[in-house]
Ligand SMILES: O=C(O)CCC(=O)C(=O)O
């Protein structure tokens with residue numbers, strides 16, 4: 198179907214407060230097989246606005262969108278299939294969909310090649326976990342050298358590059374976003390609809406090296422620090438959290454910058470980022486309470502740009518679709 202302006206007209210209606218008309222317009226076009234309208238309906242069902250969130254329905258709409266031919270819809274369908282959003286997590290089905298998408302889409306072909314190069318089983322789980330190097334006992338901290346290949350690092354950074362935003366917090370009085378007081382880097386979160394199959398496999402790898410279930414991980418966050426930017430000393434644990442951040446995995450994604458070491462304040466231990474290296478540390482003591490000795494910082498970058506992926510891991514499964522505030 199030729200491109201038309203149905204979705205743009207619906208956006209204008211939404212902006213003007215005509216919600217029902219906007220929905221009716223897109224519904225009608227989608228029923229008539231308009232691929233952009235179908236894609237928009239699917240994303241509305243994922244976002245939960247201006248219609249209620251319905252993940253299984255979003256999946257069904259995406260499947261129809263893919264059948265007509267829509268590259269982004271295919272990659273989203275693959276992500277949701279692999280991570281079980283709106284259904285049961287099904288790696289083999291996601292891989293089969295990626296094989297089909299890769300026939301026509303160079304980006305999907307790249308994802309397939311990345312996954313094909315990994316040492317994983319038929320469920321996308323790593324077959325071998327390398328031996329860690331212990332860096333300290335208090336805090337409980339280990340390092341895995343070259344856990345990610347340069348291609349894997351570039352893949353993660355590439356997904357995030359399109360979504361980077363300055364770190365912000367909400368002003369408690371006005372509710373408006375203001376500069377984050379502790380972290381000055383730019384960042385992006387690779388949420389469940391953007392979790393490419395290579396990212397999913399890497400998240401399995403990060404779960405394996407941290408001895409946790411993949412479902413405990415918050416969506417992978419990617420940070421980019423340019424000169425002067427830093428992550429001031431902080432704890433990753435959250436005071437009073439019901440579902441505590443028990444562990445953190447940091448993966449250094451690149452080289453070609455100066456500064457940006459990770460420092461643990463209690464010991465002074467300072468880690469020089471090497472691309473592909475991962476560190477894993479515990480943010481809680483054996484009794485589950487926050488471990489003050491896990492306080493750490495990302496030192497200022499003085500030249501170039503530092504890219505880093507962070508996986509904050511909770512005590513119990515974390516639902517990224519219905520994330521609680523703590
Ligand atoms: O940039 C770093 O080295 C530290 C990052 C960090 O502390 C975090 O992501 O929680």
Ligand SMILES: [Fe+2]
Pocket residue numbers: 431432433445493
């Ligand atoms: Fe941190």
